[in-house]
Amino acid sequence: MARNRFHRSSYQRYRGGPDPLAPPVDLRSALDEIGEDIMAGASPQRAMREYLRRGTQDMRGLDKLREQINKRRKELLEKNNLDGTFTEIRELLDRAVLNERKQLARDLDDEARFAEMQIGNLPPSTAQAVQELSDYEWRSPEAKADYDKISDLLGREMLDQRFQGMKDALENATDADRQAISEMLTDLNELLAAHNRGEDTTEQFDEFMGKHGQYFPDNPQSTDELVEALAKRAAAAQAFYNSLSPEQRAELDQLAQQAFGSPELMNQLAQMDSQLRQARPDMGWGDSADFTGEQGMGMGQGAGALSDLAELEALSEQLSQQYAGAQMDDIDLDALARQLGPEASADARTLAELEKALKEQNIFHRDADGNLQLSPKAMRQLGQSIFRDVAEQLSGRKGDRATRRTGASGEPTGATREWEFGDTEPWDVTATVGNAVRRTVTEAPGGLEAAGDLAREGVRIDVRDVEVAETEARSKAAVVLLVDTSFSMEMEGRWLPMKRTAVALNHLISTRFRNDELSLIAFGRHARTIDIAELTGLQPRMEQGTNLHHALMLAGRHLRRHPNAQPVVLIVTDGEPTAHLEPDGEPFFYYPPHPATLAMTVRELDAVARLGAQVTIFRLGDDPSLERFVDQIARRIGGRVVAPDIDGLGAAVVGDYLGSRRGRRG
Incomplete structure (x- = not known):
């Protein structure tokens, strides 16, 4: 009987760029959070910026990405130092001297004694010792091999600073290998010089890459791309040099002349650096860094680390978005992927797509005064989201549609x-x-x-x-929502719930009870009729005064404009009246409430009641004076008083409105 064979599959995170199966950007969720910030007092632009900085539970924001970038930069500096090449050269020199002394001890001729004196009196400076031994006749083959490695190491490190991977590629290099490098540098300097003169180097570049392309694994496609890559590396090599102590720089200057046993390499590299600096003077040639760690880096590794540091600093600035003209498109996603991995790049790309989509959806527009506000489309989406939350509170369980049925026409x-x-x-x-x-x-x-x-x-x-x-x-209703905008609403944390309540009621009436006429009235020291977009973005002000008198006057005008509609008045406040409107139109404020203020407020309440209005007062807080006042006027005009928790304000107001509708049949 044939044995069943099973094919085993392995699964892992997709690493080929953005996840092709990832869900599209969630504009609704983004708009909900931005809308919350706007209602809490942020400007539209700041609200969008804060959302991008904050991110979401499943997506790192700009602040988190920048924090990780800065952490990586700190780790690079605290883990490493620039002594790697110097230490390696010193070890090679010490080993060469030790093996030579062993050999000289075995030799009995007078020249051996003289050589012992020369070896024993080497200067303490590594560079000077290496230079002094350049003409020394080595007797130990092992010692000579170690000493020759010094010049070979220096040459490979010098090249590795400018051409990544060259140190390993040229290990045990032959004279032919060195000659090929010299020819490449000569041709490269000719190409760079032609580029800096503004000449068309297309053919020269193609010829250069055809001849020396093996030294450039990144496979640049033009002279500009080649210059960009080389300039970054060369600037990092200069930053490495700048970061050395004066003593280390002096050592390196002396040692560099021994690279590959000839100063020719340094001359060619110096010419290349000069050409690149001329082509890209903006590359940060004067940068430096303070490495304080214990892990020594070679010159090539150090240049790579400094290149990483420059890239990390650029990314930190890009992610901050704090400079003039900052845009999400400024973020180098490839660099971010190199430093933090593809997931970080995917998060930044999603943030950029969100910003772009929000702008394309025109979620903001300017009003007649030039102020930036949420657009009608954005207000509809925000209202739908807030009303959904309120409906869930009303129903007592998620997904209940009772409010939708109640709200039918x-x-x-x-x-x-x-x-x-x-x-x-x-x-x-x-x-x-x-x-x-x-x-x-x-x-x-x-x-x-x-x-x-x-x-x-x-x-x-x-x-x-x-x-x-x-x-x-059902009959038509004229609905007035009066919302207290005095500073106490902000101080006691009632500002945002008040706005959410207004948005939810506005959405319900504008989408499901379109025959009803809603007027929003904001009252502080003054009162004014306000549209929902303006109320959503209204900033709290240090303004004392609760002018319910003025608000009721405006409410009465709205009700009288719709004489055939059932009048409904909903009042949200956290304080008893402390202001009224004088005959000349100026507000009068006094605390504790002045008898004249209370009398004029009650008179306007009576006027609203004579219009047949159903009045409900939503009392916020536990102020005993406010409680006594609203209870008395409710009994006087046959109104209702509701004292909801602050989190249940929206459900209380919407529920009261829906309750009034159930009682109105055509």
Whole structure:
């Protein structure tokens, strides 16, 4: 019996760039958070910037990415030092001298004694000792091999600073290898000189890459790309030099002349550095860094670390977005991936896409005074989100649709009728499907048998089949929401819940009770009618005064403009009246409440009550004076008082409005 063979698959994180199966950017969630910040008092621009800085639970924001960039930079500096090459050279020199002394001790001739004196009197400076031994006749083959490694190491390190990977590639290099490097540098300097003169170097570049392309694994596609890559590395090599102590620089200057046993290499590299500095003077040639760690780096490693530091500093600035003209597109995603990995790059790319999508969706617009506000489209989306939260509070369980049914334009009567353009009543599914089946049978060519085949294949619903449920119309309402905007609302943490309440009620009325007329009135020391976008972005002000008198005057005007509508007045406040409007239009403020203020406020409440308004006062806080005042006026005008928790304010106001609607039948 054949044995079953199973193919084993392994799965891991996708590393080829952005995840192709990742969900699209969540604009709704982003708009919810930005809207919350705006309602809390941030400007629209600052709210968007703060969202990008903060990120989300599943996506690092700019601040987190910058924190990780700065942490990596700190680790580089605290872990490493620049002594690696010097230490390696000193070890080679000490080993060479030790082996030579052993050999000289075995030799009995007078020249050996003289050589011992020369070896024993070497200067303490590594560079000077290496230079003094340049003409020494070595007797120990092992010692000579170690000494020759010094010049070879220096040459490879010098090249590795400018051409990454050259140190390992040229280990045990032959004279032919060194000659090939020299020819490459000569041709490169000619190409750079032509580029700096502004000449067209296309053919010269192609010829150069065809001849020396093995030294450039990044495979640049033009002279500009080649210059960019080389200039970064050369500037890092200069930063390495700048970061050395004066003693180390002096040592390196002397040692460099021994590279590959000839000063020619240094001359060619110096010419190349000069050409690159001329081509890209902005590369930070004067940079330096203070490495304080214990792990020594070679010259090539040090240049690479300094190149990383320059890249990290640039990324930190890009992620800060604090400079003039900053844009998310400024962030170098490839550099971010190199330093923090592809996931960090994906997070930054998502943030940039979010910013771009939010701008393309026109979530902001300027009002008549030039102030930036949430656009109507953004307000609809924000209102829908806030109302969804309020509806969940009303229903007591997530996903309950009771508020949606309550908010329909009427109650079902049990009858149905044919759908007409503009109808918003719910479909009668049974009647609609029945119409579709009957029409299929009637219109099918070939009689009932063919109709049966069509029915088995499926029935298509045509617009002619649709029937909607008849509903009983409800009366129109004139609704006024008066919201307290005195500074105490901000001080006691009631500013944001007040705004969320207004947004939720506005969304409910504008989308589901469109016949109702809503007016929003904000009252502090003055009162004014305000639209929902302006209220959403309204900044708290250090303004004392609760001018309910003025607000009720404006409410009365709105109710009188709609004499055939049922008047509904909803008042949200956390303080008793402390201001009223004088006949000359100026506000009068006094605390504790002045008798004149209380009398004029009560008079306006009486006027609203005479219009037949259903008045509900939502009392916030536990002020005993406010509690006594609202209880008294509620009894006087037959109104209601609700004292909700601050988190339940939206549900209380919307629920009260819906309750008033249930009692209004046409």
